[in-house]
Amino acid sequence: MEYNELIGEIVRKSGLTEEDVREQIRQLVDQIEETAEAGKALEIRGMGMFYLSAKGELVFDASDELAMEINYRYAGMEPVMITPGSSRRKETPSSPPGGDEVEQTLSELFGEETDEKESEEGSGPEEPEALNTTTGKEKTSEIPEEPEEKKKETSTAGTAKKKKPATKRPMPKPRERKRGWFRRKKKERDPIRHLIKTLITIVILGILFHFTLEELKDRGIITDEPLMKTEVKPLPEPPKIEEGPWYGMYGTVEPFDQYHTIALHAVSNRSRADELVGDLRSEGYRGVLSSVEHPEHGTLWRISIGQFETEADARRSAMFLPEPLRQNIFVAEILTP
């Protein structure tokens, strides 16, 4: 709301003339200025208090009534304690929960007046500043007077600010921990006595168990015979693996009648063929040497690797041959006469 609107609104509400309202505002501003410059506080009852802060700024503290009316939407909301502090837990019942320290902190948080503000000026007791400071009659006739108790409080303060009525907010009570019924005091135990007690208990329990067992045996409830007889049969002997020729890429050549092999070379010179087969066998391969009759070149000697039962086995094994051997290979079936 701008200034002119404010003037009009005050005129409408108060019934005063516009000139009067402007004059009243001017007086109000002057009074606030003068009081603040003098290092004192000016309180307008029901509205709040004007004073200079330590930084030299003009500060306004709304009165409790006005603050409450502004915060009407939060009515009933009180500070809720989430975690009680360690010092609170140690408090004895004689010290009420939420002592002075906490109340002071809450007051600071809520902007309530505290004694700290009152000690800004250390001069002696002064008459509390009011809007009208010319005469006592004027003050009482135009400004609602403060209650006697408040006057006393403010007069004794003797500072720039006045003390507000002590409307301290109720502090949430901490949960009282029940002690005693679930916590037993630890008794000092004699270790020797404890050991003797334990041994006696074990002996008694053993004797009881023994006699109970004998009694049950006498009644036939318990017998020494096993409840279930299980015959242990010897495991069947594993089948004997017949030793004989076996297929594979490595080892020595076995006397198969028919097998598949991976053919590598074919040479006409027998000594050269023996040499190549010898090289393969020296590397651990099962080098196979066989002869093939060729219509043009006569007898050729074929060098091959491995003996396999099927053609698929031979092709699968050929994939694992190293690169120089894997070139130009084919799988051939050999039938020995």
Next chain:
Amino acid sequence: MDTKMKKEFVQALREIIREEAVQNRPVVIDGLGRFETVHEEQVQKKMKNGDVVMMPPKETLRLVPEKERRS
């Protein structure tokens, strides 16, 4: 200086400031400053004695002074 303040004036001014503050609108007084509300969110505070307290939100009426003063 005549510092007589009329009761009707003070009551009307207070009422206007309250009404405007409730609607979160500032009130300007020439030569003095501007009254406005500041919203403070709900916050957790740790007290000096270790208590952790959830403070409710609130609206604070403050004065933004027109003049800068130096103490």
